[in-house]
Amino acid sequence: MLTYNDAEKILAEYGQEHILKYFGELTKTEQRSLLDQIENIDFSLLDNLDKEKNSNLKRGVFKPLDAVTTEDIASNREDYLKVGLDAIKNGKTAAVLLAGGQGTRLGFDKPKGMFNVGVNRELYIFECLINNLKKVTDMAGTMVPLYIMTSEINNRDTVDFLEEHNYFGYDKEFVRFFIQDMAPAVDFNGKIYMESKSKICSSPNGNGGWFSSLVRAGLLDEIKEKGVEWINVFAVDNVLQQIADPMFIGAVIRSGCESGGKVVSKAAPEEKVGVLCLEDDKPSIVEYYEMTPDMLNLRKENGQLAYKYGVILNYLFSVEKLMNIYGNDLPVHIVEKKIPHMDENGRFVTPEKPNGHKFETLVLDMVHQHDSCLPYEMVRNKEFAPIKNAKGVDSVESARELLKENGIEL
Numbered sequence: 001m002l003t004y005n006d007a008e009k010i011l012a013e014y015g016q017e018h019i020l021k022y023f024g025e026l027t028k029t030e031q032r033s034l035l036d037q038i039e040n041i042d043f044s045l046l047d048n049l050d051k052e053k054n055s056n057l058k059r060g061v062f063k064p065l066d067a068v069t070t071e072d073i074a075s076n077r078e079d080y081l082k083v084g085l086d087a088i089k090n091g092k093t094a095a096v097l098l099a100g101g102q103g104t105r106l107g108f109d110k111p112k113g114m115f116n117v118g119v120n121r122e123l124y125i126f127e128c129l130i131n132n133l134k135k136v137t138d139m140a141g142t143m144v145p146l147y148i149m150t151s152e153i154n155n156r157d158t159v160d161f162l163e164e165h166n167y168f169g170y171d172k173e174f175v176r177f178f179i180q181d182m183a184p185a186v187d188f189n190g191k192i193y194m195e196s197k198s199k200i201c202s203s204p205n206g207n208g209g210w211f212s213s214l215v216r217a218g219l220l221d222e223i224k225e226k227g228v229e230w231i232n233v234f235a236v237d238n239v240l241q242q243i244a245d246p247m248f249i250g251a252v253i254r255s256g257c258e259s260g261g262k263v264v265s266k267a268a269p270e271e272k273v274g275v276l277c278l279e280d281d282k283p284s285i286v287e288y289y290e291m292t293p294d295m296l297n298l299r300k301e302n303g304q305l306a307y308k309y310g311v312i313l314n315y316l317f318s319v320e321k322l323m324n325i326y327g328n329d330l331p332v333h334i335v336e337k338k339i340p341h342m343d344e345n346g347r348f349v350t351p352e353k354p355n356g357h358k359f360e361t362l363v364l365d366m367v368h369q370h371d372s373c374l375p376y377e378m379v380r381n382k383e384f385a386p387i388k389n390a391k392g393v394d395s396v397e398s399a400r401e402l403l404k405e406n407g408i409e410l
Ligand code: UTP
Pocket: 098, 099, 100, 101, 102, 103, 104, 105, 106, 149, 180, 204, 205, 206, 207, 234, 235, 236, 237, 313, 388
């Protein structure tokens, strides 16, 4: 257990002495709680604020990577379907729903999956996802274990909501929850924000830690016991998300690749999506803001964009490879966010604009730890309806349109 003196020393080393400013005013329980929080902070994250030291974000040499296109998929339909369905029927697949994010852009104060996209009836985001997964389990006649990652902030609400709604008809024996880690939030000078005199501001540390959190929750043993070989990882916010898609699974297995990523053809060179490509001859995702104008506009002989395939946060990873790369560091991304906190007068304030940084690792960086990844092209309007914002691009409105287009009554 960390003592006050130990805490002082650690904080002095990282220039964070202000955390103990009100220590004398706290009750014994609050004091213990604050010391425990200090003990649990990964202060090495703060080193990433120093751009020079944060060399793990430096990029290598990019090259385009071709996808299995919708045409290829149509001509191999039967084979992919059979191989994928066999894998599901034999219990070799599981799904991981990443639902630990805070969804700040949507501005909904509950877990994003609890958002009702229905108009004349209730239709929740979680419900859309489970309906999509049920189509596969009905077709296969086998359940797919579903692991749901939440955060300390939204775990209780998420579990209660799914319980209340009887898991939207999914057999709860096949659903497990696990809680991701948190990271401290800092101001633009790198000082950790306080939420109150006894509580440090922290937020979920990105979706990149999903596998280590799953392992720490003791769920890997279960996954191995069940004989699961492939894990489909996906985001909560795409209401048309196809989960454990047998064709995708079949295509990745047939390709012999270690992993796969669902991709959409970019609508225009400057579209703001990360592109699945090669970096130093290994699969990788290059963000749109990292691409030079030449890269953005580069075309192949057939006139198509060379960096064409945007990722949608739906990946297939092999359990064996995940175990091999477990423990390898992922780059830490520093993200500007609005961070509600206690100001210097001890008042709790909610900022209007970004006022600091959060630290996140990202699942897309796991792709670069693989030797191969199959980009699998899907039809955008059938499978991609993300809800990031309340209005405009990737919003509740655009997702509703796409749901209707796909015959889903709202
Ligand atoms: P986003 O990048 O959209 O982040 O997450 P967010 O935190 O949910 O939303 P904003 O940026 O604040 O508006 C993509 C996916 O990764 C999950 C989200 O729940 C979503 O499914 N995620 C994100 C986590 O599981 N944990 C995190 O720490 C962050």
